[in-house]
Amino acid sequence: MTDLPLSGLRVLDFAQFLAGPVAALRLADLGAEVIKIERPQGGDLCRSMVVNDQRLDGDSLVFHTFNRGKKSVTADLKRPEDLADVRRLIETADVMIHNFRPGVMERIGLGYDAVKALNPRLVYGAVSGYGAEGPWKDKPGQDLLVQALSGIAWLNGNDGDGPVPTGFAMLDVATAGQLVQGILACLVRRGVSGRGGLVEVDLMSAAIDMTFEQFTCFLNDDSGQPRRHAQGNANPYQPAPYGVYRTADGHMALAMAPLARLAELLACPEIAAFGQAQAFARLNEIKSVVAGVLATQPTKHWLDILEPAGLWCAPVLDWPAFAATPGFAALDPVQVIRTEGGADAKTTRCPIRIDGRMLRNPVAAPALGADTDAVFGSLVAAARA
Known part of the structure; x- marks a missing residue:
């Protein structure tokens, strides 16, 4: 051309x-x-x-x-x-x-x-x-x-x-x-x-x-090597619930979300009880509770609840599933x-x-x-x- x-x-x-x-x-x-x-x-x-x-x-x-x-x-x-x-x-x-x-x-x-x-x-x-x-x-x-x-x-x-x-x-x-x-x-x-x-x-x-985002945190944090999360780790510097979770029929990703709103949508008051201020300090405990709830239903069940409410989430697709999506086709x-x-x-x-x-x-x-x-x-x- x-x-x-x-x-x-x-x-x-x-x-x-x-x-x-x-x-x-x-x-x-x-x-x-x-x-x-x-x-x-x-x-x-x-x-x-x-x-x-x-x-x-x-x-x-x-x-x-x-x-x-x-x-x-x-x-x-x-x-x-x-x-x-x-x-x-x-x-x-x-x-x-x-x-x-x-x-x-x-x-x-x-x-x-x-x-x-x-x-x-x-x-x-x-x-x-x-x-x-x-x-x-x-x-x-x-x-x-x-x-x-x-x-x-x-x-x-x-x-x-x-x-x-x-x-x-x-x-x-x-x-x-x-x-x-x-x-x-x-x-x-x-x-x-x-x-x-x-x-x-x-x-x-x-x-x-x-890795400039994470490395900048490392350079300005005296705690040394960042600790990966016990489960669903996706970014060691992001607070709960950020990560990937198993559902009843697959996996889903959940990005930044206010804990009180997430607790309401998942019908799990235990999540809200931690308080937003604890989203990083007690992230492994919080993520463990979130994981337990999400494992009880299929991915689509949770997406149908969370996406309309404006929470950032997505199914975790393999390549055959990804290639079959309308987003891929578009x-x-x-x-x-x-x-x-x-x-x-x-x-x-x-x-x-x-x-x-x-x-x-x-x-x-x-x-x-x-x-x-x-x-x-x-x-x-x-x-x-």
Whole structure:
């Protein structure tokens, strides 16, 4: 689509796995031409990262989900000839993204200072696990490991449980979003000053930023590590009844609610007897009483009482149930991608709307090196013109 906000911009994606490629994917969704620079032998390691044996035309289905709509150019950055071609390509680019460990691109000759000399208008995005300095800079920047180090795993689950990480790569996706924000900010500045810039993000900073509400409480509270609730824990700093509860036929979430009003609606005076001032100090006792009441009836019974009264609550759905809801249908979040070989797979669409339009791209990820001749050939043609 030529009328999308980033149409006409060229992005070079040197990244592998998730955070960097997802950032480049979002730029592609917004109209940029994204050229993935890959090793000739095997390409992005994620091409072979198969989950549940799901493949699409030989490549990992996961690989296609965050590399759809891109081009692929192969180049061995250790070969002077290939590196020279890549340097010429950098001169034509607007954005460059990589997630090599700190120091690797500098050794190759593609660190920010070297690239800035080639193309002062280029916005250079670098993703790392723990930043470019410090004792952890060479640790592997992997989502689960950063969740473990950052304390996030001790916020999930109930008191008495071991550490519980999230069931998805939360920090990779958050870091990708932060990289896109920084890149777009530098592109706006470039439109004013003509100057590119360096955008650096890391998974650990994303972890701290994502937990800023709870971490701020920790920094200003002498009690140390927050205690998770004995049951229904959802946020260790939220008072009762905030949490997830079992019902007679499933589970439901209950957010902030005045105890007196909740006691009235649940026909349980014992809840009101605690008093609102005790909502945090005696939260485990209160939540135990709430849990006992909610367990006596099906989820719909309680929703029919609480929702009309304005209390914030919701059923806890699994994916089959969620995908069958009218809310899911109204969002229309699924699209089909197709490879050049004709293989189809369902995936999610871009979550951003532009000018009221949903953004979809039905083109799957490229075959390794599919665009090498065309992209490098265009540089030769441009040089001769």
